[in-house]
Amino acid sequence: MKKIVIxxxxxxxxxxxxxxxxxxxxxxxxxxxxxxxxxxDFLNVVITPSKLPQTVNNITQKVDVIGREEIExxxxxxxxxxxxxxxxxxxxxSVLSRNDANWGTYGGIGPKYSTYMLQGLPIDAFMDPMSLxxxxxxxxxxxxxxxxxxxxxxxxxxxxxSQCPLAGTVNLILKDKVEKKxxxxxxxxxxxxxxxxxxxxxxxxxxxxxxxxxxYEISDYTKYGVAGSWxxxxxxxxxxxxxxxxxxxxxxxxCEKQKLTVFCQKSWHEGNTGRTYKGYAHQYxxxxxxxxxxxxxxxxxxxxxxIRTYDRTWQESRSGVxxxxxxxxxxxxxxxxxxxxxxxxxxxxxxLSIGADYQGARYFTxxxxxLGYQIFGNKSSAxxxxxxxxxxxxxxxxxxxxxxxxxxxxxxxxxLVYGNNPADNKVLWNKLLWSAGLKYTLSRKVAVxxxxxxxxxxxxxxxxxxxISTADLGIPGHNGQLPNPGLxxxxxxxxxxxxxxxxxxxxxxxVRGFYTVVQDGIVDNVVCRNPSQTQSINTESxxxxxxxxxxxxxxxxxxxxxxxxxxxxxxxxxxNPDQNNVNIPFSPTYIINVGASLHTxxxxxxxxxxxxxxxxxxxxxRRDHQWYTPGMxxxxxxxxxxxxxxxxxxxxxAQVYNITDNNCNLPWQFxxxxxxxxxxxxxxx
Numbered sequence: 001m002k003k004i005v006i007x008x009x010x011x012x013x014x015x016x017x018x019x020x021x022x023x024x025x026x027x028x029x030x031x032x033x034x035x036x037x038x039x040x041d042f043l044n045v046v047i048t049p050s051k052l053p054q055t056v057n058n059i060t061q062k063v064d065v066i067g068r069e070e071i072e073x074x075x076x077x078x079x080x081x082x083x084x085x086x087x088x089x090x091x092x093x094s095v096l097s098r099n100d101a102n103w104g105t106y107g108g109i110g111p112k113y114s115t116y117m118l119q120g121l122p123i124d125a126f127m128d129p130m131s132l133x134x135x136x137x138x139x140x141x142x143x144x145x146x147x148x149x150x151x152x153x154x155x156x157x158x159x160x161x162s163q164c165p166l167a168g169t170v171n172l173i174l175k176d177k178v179e180k181k182x183x184x185x186x187x188x189x190x191x192x193x194x195x196x197x198x199x200x201x202x203x204x205x206x207x208x209x210x211x212x213x214x215x216y217e218i219s220d221y222t223k224y225g226v227a228g229s230w231x232x233x234x235x236x237x238x239x240x241x242x243x244x245x246x247x248x249x250x251x252x253x254x255c256e257k258q259k260l261t262v263f264c265q266k267s268w269h270e271g272n273t274g275r276t277y278k279g280y281a282h283q284y285x286x287x288x289x290x291x292x293x294x295x296x297x298x299x300x301x302x303x304x305x306x307i308r309t310y311d312r313t314w315q316e317s318r319s320g321v322x323x324x325x326x327x328x329x330x331x332x333x334x335x336x337x338x339x340x341x342x343x344x345x346x347x348x349x350x351x352l353s354i355g356a357d358y359q360g361a362r363y364f365t366x367x368x369x370x371l372g373y374q375i376f377g378n379k380s381s382a383x384x385x386x387x388x389x390x391x392x393x394x395x396x397x398x399x400x401x402x403x404x405x406x407x408x409x410x411x412x413x414x415x416l417v418y419g420n421n422p423a424d425n426k427v428l429w430n431k432l433l434w435s436a437g438l439k440y441t442l443s444r445k446v447a448v449x450x451x452x453x454x455x456x457x458x459x460x461x462x463x464x465x466x467x468i469s470t471a472d473l474g475i476p477g478h479n480g481q482l483p484n485p486g487l488x489x490x491x492x493x494x495x496x497x498x499x500x501x502x503x504x505x506x507x508x509x510x511v512r513g514f515y516t517v518v519q520d521g522i523v524d525n526v527v528c529r530n531p532s533q534t535q536s537i538n539t540e541s542x543x544x545x546x547x548x549x550x551x552x553x554x555x556x557x558x559x560x561x562x563x564x565x566x567x568x569x570x571x572x573x574x575x576n577p578d579q580n581n582v583n584i585p586f587s588p589t590y591i592i593n594v595g596a597s598l599h600t601x602x603x604x605x606x607x608x609x610x611x612x613x614x615x616x617x618x619x620x621x622r623r624d625h626q627w628y629t630p631g632m633x634x635x636x637x638x639x640x641x642x643x644x645x646x647x648x649x650x651x652x653x654a655q656v657y658n659i660t661d662n663n664c665n666l667p668w669q670f671x672x673x674x675x676x677x678x679x680x681x682x683x684x685x
Contacts, residue, residue, distance in 0.1 A: 079432065080102055093611060136247060164492070166495060182201070230532045325370065338359075339357055360383055385409045410458050444502075509550050539579065
């Protein structure tokens with residue numbers, strides 16, 4: 001280990017001999033030291049762009065920070081972490097139900113081009129936002145624009161397959177340093193006989209900071225499929241969700257130069273989709289372990305390793321006067337990500353990041369046609385590795401320049417495709433990726449920036465092998481994905497430019513333009529609605545547009561925001577006129593968000609929010625695709641402090657979702673069930 005450190009130091013010093021100028025970075029501060037900053041400074045510090053704590057004024061990328069108060073006042077009508085970013089420019093959230101994933105887009109390019117991370121380590125953008133508990137999250141950082149050099153793809157084989165951070169990445173930052181011992185009990189009851197209970201405890205013992213918690217929710221829920229759909233719900237679907245989690249941060253020395261972090265969560269999601277033999281039982285496990293060390297004020301190291309397991313089982317049945325069970329089915333996926341990175345601050349403002357990361361994935365599907373044993377459908381494994389470096393440098397006092405490279409390696413080993421042995425079971429790819437950016441500060445109130453970067457993504461097994469055979473096309477009851485073994489890998493390039501302005505009275509405005517192109521983009525196309533069947537195909541996908549955002553903090557307790565996004569998306573397929581020059585699925589043209597937050601001296605909190613989405617198509621076939629118009633969703637959070645003492649505080653709250661009762665149709669014959677409300681009590685000791 002010492003030899004590696006010495007070699008790395010010599011390399012860093014060789015590139016660090018340059019004349020540079022001062023900037024508002026935070027040299028010498030490890031991640032845990034951020035919590036020693038004032039609240040104002042903290043809200044302007046981000047980690048995601050380079051894994052180095054920096055103020056948002058001194059990075060080339062556009063990054064949004066969603067703080068703890070905003071997380072608590074967000075309305076999660078579908079119980080999905082994605083709903084926390086729905087108010088941001090460029091985000092189109094389309095969560096199908098409380099039991100299903102988000103198929104929305106970021107930047108209009110598709111649902112798998114913006115990754116999710118937990119403490120900088122990748123997680124699944126479709127499943128983990130359904131599983132993770134927000135009580136463990138301290139804040140969320142959302143980087144808009146390419147992030148493919150610093151962060152890798154996520155090797156998911158399920159849902160839309162491999163995910164890459166071409167359009168951006170969402171980093172969920174866990175609670176770290178505990179300031180005081182605290183226990184929170186919360187219970188709420190609301191629409192659909194939904195009962196929710198939460199317990200959370202945090203404490204600090206010497207150098208050990210820890211938290212533990214659990215959330216349980218049970219609901220009769222309601223029918224969320226359109227009439228006559230393949231979902232064919234006869235009764236209200238029921239579910240039970242249980243989450244147990246815990247995390248710790250152990251500082252290994254009094255100077256807090258070294259720390260060990262551990263986080264574990266287990267989630268159980270069980271229920272049925274409104275029929276006797278349409279039950280399901282899903283289990284998700286998440287483990288994150290990290291070690292950070294500051295060798296000195298300029299040189300530090302970070303390392304992480306994680307475990308993600310996704311085990312989903314469900315029943316298939318034949319609907320009739322009496323339902324008939326036809327099979328039990330399942331998907332099992334294990335992904336292990338790991339990374340190691342070194343950070344070197346050189347000169348007065350230079351910063352070099354160099355690192356490596358790894359992922360191993362295992363995936364298989366099975367079916368038991370009531371024979372008492374499982375028959376494998378698809379079975380595969382994948383390995384991914386990457387080496388990267390990124391330099392941030394200031395050649396002039398008002399100019400920041402950034403550049404980086406990544407060498408990515410991916411190998412897929414396919415053992416079975418729909419029960420058959422493939423002719424070529426191993427495929428290896430490698431690709432050199434790049435990223436660049438700059439930011440120029442015209443004055444203390446105006447700054448302009450530009451970024452660009454590339455990405456590379458391979459087709460997942462679900463896309464190539466499907467979950468049903470080609471012969472199942474159009475057959476009732478055979479819901480799933482049709483195979484396409486001829487899919488090619490994707491290559492993408494993303495570009496964005498923007499300007500940020502500050503005005504008197506804490507009024508801010510930002511404007512950002514973006515353009516993304518993906519060669520041989522893998523797009524999920526709806527080929528049949530009843531039964532519900534999709535198929536992935538290669539196309540050239542492009543998305544471009546602009547965002548404008550206005551925010552103001554009028555007083556310390558009153559703020560508002562409004563933002564709008566315009567997107568033009570297009571798919572080219574010269575071989576098929578029916579699929580040529582059409583919109584990217586799930587990509588709207590207009591997105592508008594309006595909201596405010598009021599905190600009074602007598603303990604009242606009021607946070608209304610409005611989201612408008614003008615609509616999108618579910619597929620790329622002119623003949624068969626269908627237009628969906630989510631329209632306006634109006635939510636509000638209301639909380640009132642009712643009792644306080646030296647020992648505890650008590651708040652009553654209301655979470656009101658979809659006030660206008662907009663039960664719009666959604667893709668795959670889902671629908672928004674409309675208005676719902678939760679009323680509850682929160683006690684903090």
